[in-house]
Amino acid sequence: MENRNYRIVFLRVVLSILTLTLIFRLFYIQVIKGDFYSQKAVEQKIRSFKILERRGEIYDRNMTPFTDREYKEYIFAIPKMLTDKEKAAKVISEIAAVNCEDVLKSLKSAKDYVKYEVKFNSNNKLPIGIFKLALPQRYSQNSLARHVIGYVGEKKMGLEDTFNEILNSKREDSIAVFTDGNNTDYIKGLGVRLKTSGKEVLGVKTTLDYHIQKAVEDALDKNMVDGAAVVLDIKTGDILAMASRPNFDQNNIQAYLNSSNEEFINKAVSMYPPGSIFKIVIAAAALEYNKVNLQDTFYCSGSYDINGIVFHDYKGESHGVINMVKGFAVSCNTTFIKIGQITGAKNILEMARKFGIESDDGLPIPEQIGRLPKLSDTYGAGIGNLSIGQGDVLMTPLQAADIAATIANNGVRNVPRLVTAIVDEEGKEIEKLSQKKSYRVISEKTAKILKGMMREVVIDQEGTGKRAETTYGSAGKTGSAEVSKELNIYHAWFTGFVPFDKPKYAISIFVKNGDTGGTKAAPLFKEIAEEIMKY
Known part of the structure; x- marks a missing residue:
């Protein structure tokens, strides 16, 4: 009898445990994991067809996208x-x-x-x-900053190439088709959905400003420019705009592979003879090393002979007796060759390198670093070419804007940067990219004098940069780099900053084979400066 009672109690305990286990299991399935199993049940009636690989976006500094717009x-x-x-x-x-x-x-x-x-x-x-x-x-007919963003496909270029592994997230968008048990028809009311896999998509945050970039590109297109323009934030060194022309269609790369019109060349980071904008470097070296002062005068007869090599002023014009400030404003070659001789090529080359010429600043796109002559090539008539930015002197439009920014920033160089961070889709910074350390190039005193000289270029009655003046007050330097004296062909340059009293933007303009800097580049500087100052 006792054994029987024991077995009954045992069976009751076992049944109770099994019942509680079943109840808990049902609770777990229906309540705790209800959503999960519901999703699994639905997924059994879904057929998915991959239609798109989601790629990370490239943003401006305010998280406005340049891609997938x-x-x-x-x-x-x-x-x-x-x-x-x-x-x-x-x-x-x-x-x-x-x-x-x-x-x-x-x-x-x-x-x-x-x-x-x-x-x-x-x-x-x-x-x-x-x-x-x-x-x-990915790209549209209105895409901006194409030489910076680049493209992706069988071949890659620009930021698309540099950050390809980060942007290439492998997240897939699929067509999710809800079917019946036979997978041959829709479930009524469900139809088709776009399904996205859960992989993380990372993007690249640049320093560019979408609206400033558009203003720059609109100006280049309006004026049918073959060349480049760069805008820098003076206080940070951030590249706010970088544009090159002619442009190209990112969706039709094949059309340009055999072209000789340089559509793929980013002229903003390509090097060209700077002409007279290099006189900024000459003046900086002369002042910083105390070789010339503002009271020193020079005689300009319109030409200057060094060992049988004759250097001419523009159209052989004579400026008479002038000082460095006036010589800078009217871009007198004779005066600056004499200043170059007094200053010495060694000091000039040292100053040019301090300004960043021949320095690799580590931009995430291919960049030429400029070129300076060897010291041995500056002896004799070589100092003449160096002093007026010709011969073996080569510079990029980015470097020209950088020089203007350094002077406007009281002599401190903020090394230009183009990308600030890797970000997620919400704009959260996953990885902040470092910027090279700023450093002083010239004293604050020298920078103040140079700012005044660059202002004279614009406001002097005979200044070569009068067409660059804005309602905010401009300052800068023109350049007309000789390409063919016989055919009267020049590369036109203007580099400067705005506004003069409280500098904010440094802007450089380069027009290939574009006549003189004062004629072609200075007005373009004004147009861009007036527009971006509205922001």
């Missing part, structure tokens, strides 16, 4: 879900403006889906198995 509508069809392929082909043909027979051939293939760009909108209800989706376009 526009969407394009496409019409999709899933052949296995179509009951009347001929009718479907006719619908697609009308909407996509493609040959009906070609569409029908695709629908009869073994493809998971077919896709066509929507050309005409239709208000008619689409048959089951056909639907429309808007997909992001």
Whole structure:
């Protein structure tokens, strides 16, 4: 009897434990993991077709994207879900403006889906198995900063190339088709969704300002410029705009592969003879090393002979007796060759390197670093070419803007930078990229004098940069680098800053084969400066 009672108690305990276990399991499945299993149940009735690999975006400094800005509508069809392929082909043909027979051939293939760009909108209800989706376009006809952003495809260029591993997230967008148990038809009311995998997408945050970049590019296009323009934030060294012309279509790279028009060349970071804008460096060296003072005078006869090599002023014009300030304002070659001789090539070359010429600043895009002559090449007539920015002296438009920014920043150089951080889709900085340390190039006293000299270029009645003056007050230096004396061809330059009293932006303009700096580059400086100061 006792054994029987023991067995009954034991069975009751076991049954109680099993019942409690079952109750807990049901609670766990239905309450705790309810959403998870519901999702799994739905996923069993989903067919997914990969349509797009999501790539990280490239942003400006305010997280305004340069990429994936526009969407394009496409019409999709899933052949296995179509009951009347001929009718479907006719619908697609009308909407996509493609040959009906070609569409029908695709629908009869073994493809998971077919896709066509929507050309005409239709208000008619689409048959089951056909639907429309808007997909992001990496580049559009209005894309900005193309020489900086670059492109991605079989070949890569620009930031797209440098940060390819970071931008290439492998997140996939798929068409999620809700089907019945046979996977051959829609579940009523569910239809088609765009499904995104959960992989993290990282982007690149640049220093560029979308609105300033647009203002610069609009000005270059309006004036049909073959050249470049750069805008720097004087207080930080951030590159706010960098544009080069001629431009190219990021969606049609093949069209330019055999072109000789230099569409792929980023002229903003390519080196060219600077001409008279290099006189800024000459003046800086002369003042900083106490070789020349503002009271010293020089006689300009319109030409200057060094060992049988004759250097001429523009159109052989004679300026008479002038000091360095006046010589800078009228861009007198004779005066600055004499200043160069007094200052010495060694001091000039040292100053040029302090300003960043021949320095690799580590930009994340290909950049030429400029070129200076060897000291041995500056002996004799070589000092003449050095003093007027000709011969072996080469500089990039970015470096020209950098020099103007350094002077406007009271002699301290903020090394230019283009990218600040790796960010997630919410704009949170995942990794902050370091900037090279700032350093002093010239004394505050020398910088103040040079700022005044650059102002005279714009306001002096005979100044070469009068066309660069703005309502905010401009300062800068013109350059006309001789390309062909016989054909009277020059590269036109202007580099300077605005506003004069409280400098904010340094801007350099380069116009290839564009006449003189005062004629072509200075007005463009004014146009861009006036526009971006509105911001």
